[in-house]
Amino acid sequence: MTRILLVDDQSLVRVGFRTILETEPGFEVVGEAADGRDAVTKAKELRPDVICMDVQMPVLDGLAATREICEGDSGASVLMLTTFDRDDFLFEALRAGASGFLLKTAEPEHLIDAIHALARGDALLAPAVTRRVIERFATPDGTTTLPEAAELDTLTERERETLMLLARGHSNGEIAERLYVGEATVKTHVSNVLMKLGIRDRIHAVIWAYEHGVVQAGTGSVPTVE
Amino acid sequence: MTRILLVDDQSLVRVGFRTILETEPGFEVVGEAADGRDAVTKAKELRPDVICMDVQMPVLDGLAATREICEGDSGASVLMLTTFDRDDFLFEALRAGASGFLLKTAEPEHLIDAIHALARGDALLAPAVTRRVIERFATPDGTTTLPEAAELDTLTERERETLMLLARGHSNGEIAERLYVGEATVKTHVSNVLMKLGIRDRIHAVIWAYEHGVVQAGTGSVPTVE
DNA sequence: AGGCGCCTCAGTCGTGCGGGGGAGTGTGGA
DNA sequence: TCCACACTCCCCCGCACGACTGAGGCGCCT
Numbered sequence: 001m002t003r004i005l006l007v008d009d010q011s012l013v014r015v016g017f018r019t020i021l022e023t024e025p026g027f028e029v030v031g032e033a034a035d036g037r038d039a040v041t042k043a044k045e046l047r048p049d050v051i052c053m054d055v056q057m058p059v060l061d062g063l064a065a066t067r068e069i070c071e072g073d074s075g076a077s078v079l080m081l082t083t084f085d086r087d088d089f090l091f092e093a094l095r096a097g098a099s100g101f102l103l104k105t106a107e108p109e110h111l112i113d114a115i116h117a118l119a120r121g122d123a124l125l126a127p128a129v130t131r132r133v134i135e136r137f138a139t140p141d142g143t144t145t146l147p148e149a150a151e152l153d154t155l156t157e158r159e160r161e162t163l164m165l166l167a168r169g170h171s172n173g174e175i176a177e178r179l180y181v182g183e184a185t186v187k188t189h190v191s192n193v194l195m196k197l198g199i200r201d202r203i204h205a206v207i208w209a210y211e212h213g214v215v216q217a218g219t220g221s222v223p224t225v226e
Numbered sequence: 227m228t229r230i231l232l233v234d235d236q237s238l239v240r241v242g243f244r245t246i247l248e249t250e251p252g253f254e255v256v257g258e259a260a261d262g263r264d265a266v267t268k269a270k271e272l273r274p275d276v277i278c279m280d281v282q283m284p285v286l287d288g289l290a291a292t293r294e295i296c297e298g299d300s301g302a303s304v305l306m307l308t309t310f311d312r313d314d315f316l317f318e319a320l321r322a323g324a325s326g327f328l329l330k331t332a333e334p335e336h337l338i339d340a341i342h343a344l345a346r347g348d349a350l351l352a353p354a355v356t357r358r359v360i361e362r363f364a365t366p367d368g369t370t371t372l373p374e375a376a377e378l379d380t381l382t383e384r385e386r387e388t389l390m391l392l393a394r395g396h397s398n399g400e401i402a403e404r405l406y407v408g409e410a411t412v413k414t415h416v417s418n419v420l421m422k423l424g425i426r427d428r429i430h431a432v433i434w435a436y437e438h439g440v441v442q443a444g445t446g447s448v449p450t451v452e
Numbered sequence: 453a454g455g456c457g458c459c460t461c462a463g464t465c466g467t468g469c470g471g472g473g474g475a476g477t478g479t480g481g482a
Numbered sequence: 483t484c485c486a487c488a489c490t491c492c493c494c495c496g497c498a499c500g501a502c503t504g505a506g507g508c509g510c511c512t
Contacts, residue, residue, distance in 0.1 A: 058406045110346065116339060123351040156277060158460060169430045184461050191500065203429055205394045210436045210443045217436050394492060410491045417470065
């Protein structure tokens with residue numbers, strides 16, 4: 001008998017899951033929780049084999065709850081469910097200790113199969129996210145030669161300089177001083193960089209720079225206000 | 227109908243698999259190959275949905291064959307099978323593009339479930355290897371010990387959560403959604419973080435996070451404008 | 453000669469951000 | 483009981499940022 005704990009802040013969703021799961025012999029929904037804090041408590045009490053966990057919830061979200069549950073010795077496998085197919089959810093969920101990751105758009109029999117898999121101790125990922133996980137494995141560190149971002153080549157010399165300084169936390173005015181040009185010029189460069197990299201603001205440019213090795217941790221100055 | 231290609235240098239093993247798989251309705255073993263080179267050729271010819279691939283084989287081993295197949299546009303999912311539970315096999319297989327990894331000691335119904343999963347596009351890992359995959363995610367490299375900035379301790383739980391999300395490039399509004407609080411609350415948290423860390427704006431907070439290991443390159447999502 | 457890409461700047465405009473204040477809740481310790 | 487602290491939320495305000503449009507100068511190529 002596979003003991004299941006349902007965790008979702010929407011009772012409608014819980015009812016839906018319960019209905020689907022109870023059609024399957026060998027499944028027993030032993031409890032429900034409406035938020036992460038409740039989930040952690042119930043996981044200890046009820047000792048389920050599999051926990052179907054929503055990502056977005058009040059009080060304590062699904063990621064934090066999964067972290068707590070997996071740090072304990074409950075022995076439960078967590079199947080993370082989400083409405084949105086977002087990378088950050090996925091990777092955080094896996095890091096938190098989840099064994100599965102499905103979208104709520106999944107078919108009922110798909111969900112049932114996933115729970116069977118997790119009950120056995122398997123890990124199971126939704127089709128849409130599989131590729132990204134594999135890709136993440138493909139380049140775990142620099143030794144396998146990073147892609148070295150093709151987008152970087154599309155930037156002009158001046159735009160690269162601007163990106164470097166921008167990634168170090170300099171404002172447009174500061175960059176202008178460094179490059180001995182007007183602030184309006186810097187703004188043009190910054191706009192071009194954002195457009196070429198396909199990102200929305202300078203903050204994402206900073207992140208992009210770190211993620212693509214344009215700047216590395218420990219090689220620059222640590223920002224303080226002094 | 228799920229079309230399956232069996233690849234193993236031992237004919238006895240192939241016969242065994244074929245017998246097991248043919249008991250399952252919806253499965254059709256469309257071909258067999260005895261080495262990696264043969265597998266690549268047959269994968270192109272027969273266009274299977276799932277390829278059951280042995281790791282150790284003459285001529286071209288399962289890892290190399292998987293790499294070639296996945297680089298092409300065959301659309302086939304590769305289920306890697308091995309007698310030995312070795313880390314290097316596992317990670318190499320995933321890097322090569324395999325979608326599943328099972329031990330040959332797996333139960334027949336386990337194998338059947340795995341093929342169902344792969345046919346849908348899922349990824350499936352054996353219980354024994356699941357833990358190691360998750361762990362690999364948890365620590366992207368060996369140097370688990372980081373600076374661990376003392377200032378981080380002065381932050382409250384909520385402020386740390388805010389910093390994490392902020393460092394991933396989320397706006398105040400987005401953070402508010404994630405934490406289920408108002409934007410005003412997030413602004414308070416952000417202001418507190420900036421004050422406690424002694425930095426001037428959220429951009430420097432992103433940099434601070436990368437420099438102090440609060441977030442690491444390669445462990446989050448790369449920003450794009452969707 | 454003309455075209456093109458890069459660099460340089462100006463101006464306007466809307467918005468997100470961050471500082472400054474204040475205020476209410478609940479919890480836990482002195 | 484009272485106080486400290488974390489968390490929640492509200493207001494106002496100034497400003498840096500980024501989008502948009504337009505413009506001139508420079509070197510290079512056909």
